[in-house]
Amino acid sequence: MDPHLLRTFVAVAEAGSFSAAAERLGYTQSAVSQQIAALETDLGLRLLRRRPVEPTEAGARLLEHAGPLLLRLRAARADVLRTAALPAHRLTLAAAPLALNPVLSARLARGRAEQPRLRVRLRTTGRDVVAAQVAAGEADLGLTDGITAPSDPLRLPDAGPMTRVGVSEEELVVALPPGHPLAGRTGLRLADLVDARWLATPLCPLERLRDLVGDGFRAGLDYQGEDVHTVRNLVAAGHGLTLLPASAGAGVPLAAPRLVHRVELLHPSLPPGPAARLAAALSPPPS
Amino acid sequence: MDPHLLRTFVAVAEAGSFSAAAERLGYTQSAVSQQIAALETDLGLRLLRRRPVEPTEAGARLLEHAGPLLLRLRAARADVLRTAALPAHRLTLAAAPLALNPVLSARLARGRAEQPRLRVRLRTTGRDVVAAQVAAGEADLGLTDGITAPSDPLRLPDAGPMTRVGVSEEELVVALPPGHPLAGRTGLRLADLVDARWLATPLCPLERLRDLVGDGFRAGLDYQGEDVHTVRNLVAAGHGLTLLPASAGAGVPLAAPRLVHRVELLHPSLPPGPAARLAAALSPPPS
DNA sequence: GCGGGTCCATCAGAGATGCTTATATCAGGT
DNA sequence: ACCTGATATAAGCATCTCTGATGGACCCGC
Numbered sequence: 001m002d003p004h005l006l007r008t009f010v011a012v013a014e015a016g017s018f019s020a021a022a023e024r025l026g027y028t029q030s031a032v033s034q035q036i037a038a039l040e041t042d043l044g045l046r047l048l049r050r051r052p053v054e055p056t057e058a059g060a061r062l063l064e065h066a067g068p069l070l071l072r073l074r075a076a077r078a079d080v081l082r083t084a085a086l087p088a089h090r091l092t093l094a095a096a097p098l099a100l101n102p103v104l105s106a107r108l109a110r111g112r113a114e115q116p117r118l119r120v121r122l123r124t125t126g127r128d129v130v131a132a133q134v135a136a137g138e139a140d141l142g143l144t145d146g147i148t149a150p151s152d153p154l155r156l157p158d159a160g161p162m163t164r165v166g167v168s169e170e171e172l173v174v175a176l177p178p179g180h181p182l183a184g185r186t187g188l189r190l191a192d193l194v195d196a197r198w199l200a201t202p203l204c205p206l207e208r209l210r211d212l213v214g215d216g217f218r219a220g221l222d223y224q225g226e227d228v229h230t231v232r233n234l235v236a237a238g239h240g241l242t243l244l245p246a247s248a249g250a251g252v253p254l255a256a257p258r259l260v261h262r263v264e265l266l267h268p269s270l271p272p273g274p275a276a277r278l279a280a281a282l283s284p285p286p287s
Numbered sequence: 288m289d290p291h292l293l294r295t296f297v298a299v300a301e302a303g304s305f306s307a308a309a310e311r312l313g314y315t316q317s318a319v320s321q322q323i324a325a326l327e328t329d330l331g332l333r334l335l336r337r338r339p340v341e342p343t344e345a346g347a348r349l350l351e352h353a354g355p356l357l358l359r360l361r362a363a364r365a366d367v368l369r370t371a372a373l374p375a376h377r378l379t380l381a382a383a384p385l386a387l388n389p390v391l392s393a394r395l396a397r398g399r400a401e402q403p404r405l406r407v408r409l410r411t412t413g414r415d416v417v418a419a420q421v422a423a424g425e426a427d428l429g430l431t432d433g434i435t436a437p438s439d440p441l442r443l444p445d446a447g448p449m450t451r452v453g454v455s456e457e458e459l460v461v462a463l464p465p466g467h468p469l470a471g472r473t474g475l476r477l478a479d480l481v482d483a484r485w486l487a488t489p490l491c492p493l494e495r496l497r498d499l500v501g502d503g504f505r506a507g508l509d510y511q512g513e514d515v516h517t518v519r520n521l522v523a524a525g526h527g528l529t530l531l532p533a534s535a536g537a538g539v540p541l542a543a544p545r546l547v548h549r550v551e552l553l554h555p556s557l558p559p560g561p562a563a564r565l566a567a568a569l570s571p572p573p574s
Numbered sequence: 575g576c577g578g579g580t581c582c583a584t585c586a587g588a589g590a591t592g593c594t595t596a597t598a599t600c601a602g603g604t
Numbered sequence: 605a606c607c608t609g610a611t612a613t614a615a616g617c618a619t620c621t622c623t624g625a626t627g628g629a630c631c632c633g634c
Contacts, residue, residue: 001363001364002289003288018610019609019610019611028593028595030593030594030596030612032611037612038592043368050600050601050610051600051601053611058370058371061367064361064448065359065366068359069363070361072356076288076349076353078351080330080332083344084332084345095592113632152439160355161352161355244594304582305582306582315623316581316582317582317583317584317585317624321622324583325621338581338582338629338630340582552579
């Protein structure tokens, strides 16, 4: 279970081919073949069916573990190396599309004003990639978002010890196409919308809704991206309803159940320095 | 960052000595020295101060990562191997001391009655060891417990993908020494007890209470064990108050905030078989 | 201050690992 | 059957990683 072997196993499974994986990894096909063989004899069972190359049941199980494992390994390395790094004057902030809402944009502006010499690079990435990037040291700070009950933490993929602070919670609205019969309401209950057609999006997955309210929520279009503009266009075109934070556009406030759009700030344990000051600036002012 | 090296690094840090770690691992002292040197040159910084042997800051950081990492590695291996294992007629259930309350004991009895030929081995372990044992395959099913808001999941150390099902939630009581002025009440609010002296126990850590209610909760005795009988004796002797599930003994019901003693069933993804049937028996009957 | 004991670092060599190159083997299509 | 595209195996070589021996730093009692 050498991580090295794990890495090539993942590559082979993804590529669907020993030779392709070998090329991607800079090995010969023979080396890859031997590495997979080594893994298989170590575990005593087949991980891949050949021709075509696809994971066996055991292999599928291993694949589930391998990703997080390799991520944590990179995270550990990054975290250790960070202790030696000098406080930089340039830092990277990774944010999910809906995470940098007006409130946080304003706080970010204030934070930058406090440290004029600090160069900030902002990067928008997928919601669940943020944690991975912070863990792996590819970003110094991260902002992710999601839908939860008030003051509940987000469910995030685990990428090692990391500080998580809720920095913003905002009302949700139901995004409806213009002219929708319910568009004039002043508030909607989720339970009243179980029979509607819903977009499946990463922000607002249908299983989450079903968990909260019960069965229903017919699936409309399944949208895999995270682009808010696109989502709103899809809603307008009648592909289905979805939930959005109030600041992301018009809609009817969600009255029940009590859910919020929550943004969390993610970062490794920070030594005092520019990064820590910016993190403080992004956090809600102490009441 | 070979796990092999990580393992010896942890061993050295724990043993506080290269030679002692070497003996424990079955290596020579020389090998251990070389392994640590390899890790240090790989990362480009010192992980241990020598004479006496103690982790540097970077080393301490690495130590935090190493444990969970190695655990997940073992978990992955165990999980993969499990796909090949035949359904056994003997399985091990790991339970925290307070997890197997009357309700669950009864469900366990019913489950065993359903499968008379199934031999069940029950093991009581520390609350956070349960997850590790299940992940590492040392137990087939696990029951942990903790204090949360109703229907909130427990905060558990992450040990890889694992199914978690809430199987029981029970009212909490404040355990008081006999003759305590508040002992006659019919209900107590946590906020009214911020100034009392509290036991610090793994089930009811004071930081958790402070998170929920605010500062206060003076620390009495710090009890590291998990033995309920001992805890009750400590309370009776006036070392401090604590929260217990109602079924664990007399006390005054906790009226606010709304908290429960929650028990969760942990298990890897189970193929249909005796283990899955027992897991079903332990889960609450569908309403 | 000196000698012995303890502990970690270093060195040299034996054996195991893990790569590459070359070749064998296999499955499927024609 | 034969060719093609693919994985498996074999042999050779470089590297890695142990062991055992030795060296150097520190602590302690005398």
